[in-house]
Amino acid sequence: MTVHPKLPSAPRKFQNLIGGSWGDSQGGEIVRLSPAHGVPVSVVPRGTAADVDKAVAAARRRFEGGGWAEIPAASRAAILRKAADLILQQKDELALIETLESGKPLWQSVNEVTGAADLWYYASGQAQAMHGETFNNLGHDSLGLVLREPIGVVGLITPWNFPFYILAERLPFILAAGCTVVMKPSEHTSSTTLMMGRILEQAGLPEGVVNIVTGYGDPVGQAIVNHMDIDMVSFTGSTRVGRSTVIASAANIKKVSLELGGKNPVVVTADADLDKAADGIVYGVLHNAGQCCVSGSRLIVHESVEKPLTERILELMGKVRVGDPLVPENRVGAIVNETQMTRILGLIDQGKSQGGKLVTGGARMEPRAGYFVEPTLFTGVTRDMTIAREEVFGPVLGISTFRSTADAIRMANDTEYGLAATIWSSDLRKSMDLMRGIRAGRMWINTTITGGPEMPIGGYKQSGLGRETGPSGIDEYTEVKSVIVDLGARQPWVI
Secondary structure (H helix, E strand, O other): OOOOOOOOOOOEEOOEEEOOEEEOOOOOEEEEEOOOOOOEEEEEEOOOHHHHHHHHHHHHHHHHHOOOOOOOHHHHHHHHHHHHHHHHHOHHHHHHHHHHHHOOOHHHHHHHHHHHHHHHHHHHHHHHHOOOEEEOOOOOOEEEEEEEEEOOEEEEEOOOOOHHHHHHHHHHHHHHHOOEEEEEOOOOOOHHHHHHHHHHHHHOOOOOOEEEOOOOHHHHHHHHHHOOOOOEEEEEOOHHHHHHHHHHHOOOOOEEEEEOOOOOEEEEOOOOOHHHHHHHHHHHHHHHHHOOOOOOOEEEEEHHHHHHHHHHHHHHHHHOOEOOOOOOOOOEOOOOOHHHHHHHHHHHHHHHHOOOEEEEOOOEEOOOOOOEEOOEEEEOOOOOOHHHHOOOOOOEEEEEEEOOHHHHHHHHHOOOEEOEEEEEOOOHHHHHHHHHHOOOOEEEEOOOOOOOOOOOEOOEEOOEEOOEOHHHHHHOOEEEEEEEEEOOOOOOOOO
16 A cells, blocks of 8 residues: 555544543543544544543533633633634644544645634634623613523534534634533544644633543433533534434433534526536535535436536546545545445445436445545436435435426425525526525525535524524523613512
């Protein structure tokens, strides 16, 4: 095997952060192998429920003891801005370990780290923008106040597909609100979260505000969602685990924020710019090797343009370079692990056996040291096929056709999910009808998988609860307190 010079000669070792102290876990260690190269790249603690208890206690002490929520918002904002500055200063180091652990192209990791810094900058402003309301209309002797207060200790569980970016969509907003945090990153991609802990220390964050426990979903994630002293859990991941999180939250009626799975439709009308649409569709399904919650995996195209659009997609898929994520020319990297790759290939086999026409791809690629799957395209996909209903989370696109706008809306909504949707059309009225008719939390018209820190994200139906980023991002982690102040003499109730 040809070893790229940027591969580490030895894995980098990390520790957990609890109450301002870095340390190992009695549970042992987890060694992460690069999914693209098969070599060890990092070692993180294998946390335990006892580690979670210590982290929650530290977060509770800081929240109740002061030194974070009570300090001026301008001071919190300054720390968040400093953290954003440090992210940019360390972006190359962050991006490299992100690529080594996740398998995504290095250029993509650099872009995501830079985008994450933008989220930290935006959230810093939201710290100072958080405000309540007053009601001066209750009479001369009364004043009504509505206060926004931090919800308390937040458990934050993040996934492996965009570990640093999704962290940035949540953590700075949680901190801006004045909350303290216990975090569990995915066991596959823990390192950049731990590095973020160091960055926050350098930025001046008080100890105990952020606590990080790495490890497996059971016991670490389970201990977080079950913990009686955690006030809220933010979870990003599968709908299956999201359901169990909701059930576990009932123990102490903790609030939950969930961004879950998606089976996202892409609707192409007869009048769409097919060249523009084809490039966007290929990007939308192959970005991050299809391991993207908002990936456009269901193509719903008007029957009159199915053939020319399919030809364009095939041509572009054939040009996409898949391989070593450290090679700049490669656009698509590796699948995160062997289990996920096997699942993707199994769903492709189901698609073939259930009547879908495999037009291109469908197999594992070289090099065998990594987990690479060919860009895959099915036509003739019907609603009863597994690949039309289940989230593949891989580089697999299925094509179906429609005749009318009403048909397209019905097909787009024919799913338990409602995370995202994309529309390609040159007709403004059709675009608006589709946009209004499709039930999804994020939508794009004549573009896909774009946005900025200002825009809220989240899903309809079984794709989640709550909204992250934008002004909603800080509100999500607050409680609303309603106060009536009586300024006059009391009318006796007891006579």
